[in-house]
Amino acid sequence: xxxxxxxxxxxxxxxxxxxxxxxxxxxxxxxxxxxxxxxxxxxxxxxxxxxxxxxxxxxxxxxxxxxxxxxxxxxxxxxxxxxxxxxxxxxxxxxxxxxxxxxxxxxxxxxxxxxxxxxxxxxxxxxxxxxxxxxxxxxxxxxxxxxxxxxxxxxxxxxxxxxxxxxxxxxxxxxxxxxxxxxxxxxxxxxxxxxxxxxxxxxxxxxxxxxxxxxxxxxxxxxxxxxxxxxxxxxxxxxxxxxxxxxxxxxxxxxxxxxxxxxxxxxxxxxxxxxxxxxxxx
Amino acid sequence: xxxxxxxxxxxxxxxxxxxxxxxxxxxxxxxxxxxxxxxxxxxxxxxxxxxxxxxxxxxxxxxxxxxxxxxxxxxxxxxxxxxxxxxxxxxxxxxxxxxxxxxxxxxxxxxxxxxxxxxxxxxxxxxxxxxxxxxxxxxxxxxxxxxxxxxxxxxxxxxxxxxxxxxxxxxxxxxxxxxxxxxxxxxxxxxxxxxxxxxxxxxxxxxxxxxxxxxxxxxxxxxxxxxxxxxxxxxxxxxxxxxxxxxxxxxxxxx
Ligand SMILES: Nc1ncnc2c1ncn2[C@@H]1O[C@H](COP(=O)(O)OP(=O)(O)O)[C@@H](O)[C@H]1O
Ligand SMILES: [Mg+2]
Numbered sequence: 033x034x035x036x037x038x039x040x041x042x043x044x045x046x047x048x049x050x051x052x053x054x055x056x057x058x059x060x061x062x063x064x065x066x067x068x069x070x071x072x073x074x075x076x077x078x079x080x081x082x083x084x085x086x087x088x089x090x091x092x093x094x095x096x097x098x099x100x101x102x103x104x105x106x107x108x109x110x111x112x113x114x115x116x117x118x119x120x121x122x123x124x125x126x127x128x129x130x131x132x133x134x135x136x137x138x139x140x141x142x143x144x145x146x147x148x149x150x151x152x153x154x155x156x157x158x159x160x161x162x163x164x165x166x167x168x169x170x171x172x173x174x175x176x177x178x179x180x181x182x183x184x185x186x187x188x189x190x191x192x193x194x195x196x197x198x199x200x201x202x203x204x205x206x207x208x209x210x211x212x213x214x215x216x217x218x219x220x221x222x223x224x225x226x227x228x229x230x231x232x233x234x235x236x237x238x239x240x241x242x243x244x245x246x247x248x249x250x251x252x253x254x255x256x257x258x259x260x261x262x263x264x265x266x267x268x269x270x271x272x273x274x275x276x277x278x279x280x281x282x283x284x285x286x287x288x289x290x291x292x293x294x295x296x297x298x299x300x301x302x303x304x305x306x307x308x309x310x311x312x313x314x
Numbered sequence: 315x316x317x318x319x320x321x322x323x324x325x326x327x328x329x330x331x332x333x334x335x336x337x338x339x340x341x342x343x344x345x346x347x348x349x350x351x352x353x354x355x356x357x358x359x360x361x362x363x364x365x366x367x368x369x370x371x372x373x374x375x376x377x378x379x380x381x382x383x384x385x386x387x388x389x390x391x392x393x394x395x396x397x398x399x400x401x402x403x404x405x406x407x408x409x410x411x412x413x414x415x416x417x418x419x420x421x422x423x424x425x426x427x428x429x430x431x432x433x434x435x436x437x438x439x440x441x442x443x444x445x446x447x448x449x450x451x452x453x454x455x456x457x458x459x460x461x462x463x464x465x466x467x468x469x470x471x472x473x474x475x476x477x478x479x480x481x482x483x484x485x486x487x488x489x490x491x492x493x494x495x496x497x498x499x500x501x502x503x504x505x506x507x508x509x510x511x512x513x514x515x516x517x518x519x520x521x522x523x524x525x526x527x528x529x530x531x532x533x534x535x536x537x538x539x540x541x542x543x544x545x546x547x548x549x550x551x552x553x554x555x556x557x558x559x560x561x562x563x564x565x566x567x568x569x
Contacts, residue, residue, distance in 0.1 A: 134375075201412040205475065208370055209426040209482055210402025219429055224415035 070295070077292030080285040086293075090255040090266060096282060100290050102257045106172070106265030107294075109258055110251075111241055113176035118183030119233055125184065126191025126229070131217055149185035156181050157246030170252025172265045178246035183236040190235065194228025195221060230308055238301040242294060244269035268294040320384075321346040321486055321516035322367060327381035329362050329371055336362050337540045340381075344533075346486075349508060349517045351531035351548065353524060355563070359540045360520040361409075364488050367518065368404040369397040386485070402430065405479030407489040411471035413463035413478075419446075420459040422474055426482040441481050449477035450507050469500025476507065486516040493526065505530050524564055528552050536560045 084099060091098025125145065129138055160178035164171070198221050206216040222229070247267050253274075254264035268290045275287035322344040329337035337359045344350050352360045365371040366379055369390060382389045390400045413422050421428075423442045432438060442459070446452040451473040455461070463474055472492055479487060489508070493501040508530050511517050521527050527534050528548060535545040536559075544551060544560040555561040 198415060199412065201408055201410060202414060204370065204373070205406075205408060205412045205414070205478075207373060208368065208401050208406035208408075209429075209478065210398050210400075211426065211429050212398050215429050219425070220414050220417075223417065226416060 073288065073291050073295055076285075076288040080289050081292065085286070085289055089257060090271075090286070091282060092255070093280070098282065098286065100266075100268065100271060100286055100293060102255070103266040103268045103271045103290060104293060105258055106254070107241070107268045107297075109265055110172055110176050110179065110247075110267060111237060113172060113261075114179035114183060114240055115233075115237060117176065118180035118236065119187060121180070122184045122187025122232075122236070123191050123229060125188040126195065126232075127217070127222070129188065130192045130195035131221070145185045145188050148181070149189070152245075153178075153182055153243055154245040154249065157249035160246065160250045165250055168262045170250065170264050171262045172251065172258070173261045174250035175247050175264075175267070178250050179240040179243060182240050182243065182246070186236040186239060187229075187232050190232025191225075191229050194225035194232065197228065198224040227308060231305060234301055234305045234308070238298050238305075241298055241301065242269055244273060248273070268297075319346075320344060321386065322518075323382075323384040323387075324363075324367075325382040325384065327363075327366060327379065327383060329359070329366055330376075330378045330380075331374070332376040335540065337366070340542050342535055342542060342545050344516060344518060346516045347512060347514065348532040349512045349519060349530050350533040350535065351527035352518065352520045352535045352537060353522065353527045353563075354537035354543075356522055358537045360522070360537055361490050363537065364406075364490055364518060364520050367486075367488055368401050368406055370401065370406065372397070402426075402482055403485050405482070405484035405487045407472070407475050407479055407487065407492045409491045410495050411468055411475055413466070413471050413474050415464060417463055418460045419455050419463050419466070419474060422463040423477050423481045426478060430482065442477075445477040445481035446474075448480050448511070449473045450503060450510075451477055467500070469496050469503060472496060472500070472504060473507065476504075480511075484515070486518070487511060489517065489519040491520055491522065493521075493523075501526075524552075524566075536563060538563070 084097070085101075086099060086104065087101040088097065088099030089102040090100070125141060128135060129142055129145075132138070157178050160174050160181070164174035164177050168174070202224060203216060203221060206220045207213065211220070247270050251267055251270060252264040254266050256266075258265045271290040272287050272294070275283040275290065278284060278287075320343040322342075324340050324342045324344075327337060327340040328335060340363060352363060354360055362371060367383060367385075371377050371379055379391060381391075383391060385400065385404070389395070390397075414425065417425065420442055423445050424438045427438060427441055432441075443452065443456075446455065451470060454470060455466070455474075463471065466474060472495075476487075476492075492508075493504050496504065505526065508517055508519060512532070519527075519531065531548045533546065534548040534551045536543045536551065536555075536557075538559055544555060544557045546556075551560065552564055555564060
């Protein structure tokens, strides 16, 4: 190699190495908060974790022990109710946007959807407050309604994208087999997009599982087990808030256990996500 | 079928995309149990003509057809004819292999029957086996029918698509450049398969490969700028073209 080539080659190597170091550094910096939070949650939560804590309801002031059983129940019920409302609406809007291009209001729906997904969740909480809380009071219904509204735009968009990935030629192949359009949509197109659709649903669930602002506004305080859709239920995210600022040691410990449980729930959802995105048919 | 020596009779057919006319005044009669090739430079309307034969043209927004296409003597564009039934009777194979995603080999072949109401496992099993055998794919996949259709090679995928079309027991098969995405060995397999299919079906194949048309077809139609320039026996058309345009095209002087 001539001298100048040698020089350029060395410079390139140097820049290359420098970039590599920077990228690794950035990765480490990004991971530090993640692992320190996880470490903190685990080290503070695990010592207080036991079966009793997971199945007992919240303690009253001065009461020893107690647990987060009712909050786990409440969180699951809230997510379930929100999903019953949000998933069908989101999936159907996604199908509408992707498959019925001739539908006149498509662009309006898409625009509304985009706006909605950008809303701060507390505003959605206030909306649910004015619609539901003012008529039936603080309740799991009001909270689930707010969460459903947060879920819809996420699910709509991922469903639309997943369906659009199914190639036109696949739809044509189905029609050419003499399969009617609606059967083609349900049994072939949606089936082909199923992985993407489920991914979107799980993402939306993971997103709302940890929501606290809209819950704070719509749920109300409740330290018992579930006792009706027009009553509040306990909630893990709310538990963290209520317990962490309390003066009692056992309550603060329960805040850590709540945080640990919530983290674990979201981790589990993400594991499902991974399993789902690795399914056998590509 | 009786009394109709021709499987298809195309009469004064015009096809449009919106205001644009891409086929004009096509008249041709297509025989049963024979391979008919449609050749011509790209953009001349081969695919459109093929898709007019099973009413697939009209699924594109703005696409229209004028004229008649008789299938077994019945005009498929009559008002009371349901396009879905027509498509069930006329199988189609596309340019790019397009197996159904997230579906096993078995389901890819069986789905047409399943969605048309066939439930019996035994019936489905034997239909799948029969179709895969006709498509010369059975021996390669019989040990693992639950594998994903998308995991097959390109040539196998195309034969899977042929099996899928055959499984619903059509009366004719339309193929749009079925080998254009395949390597020479896969192409050879499909070509010999096409010859076999012609023993039972009317096979119509679009190709812009003239050697392929000469190898596999009994009749050839030459299309140019949306018009049918020449149509006749393949040997006649290649050895003794009547129209100077045809001659120019088959001797490779344009297109
Ligand atoms: N979806 C479509 N919309 C509008 N024009 C089209 C469409 N598909 C094909 N065309 C036009 O119709 C003409 C015939 O196309 P096609 O039948 O695909 O030709 P070929 O198969 O011979 O290449 C071409 O000029 C093409 O540009
Ligand atoms: Mg074409």
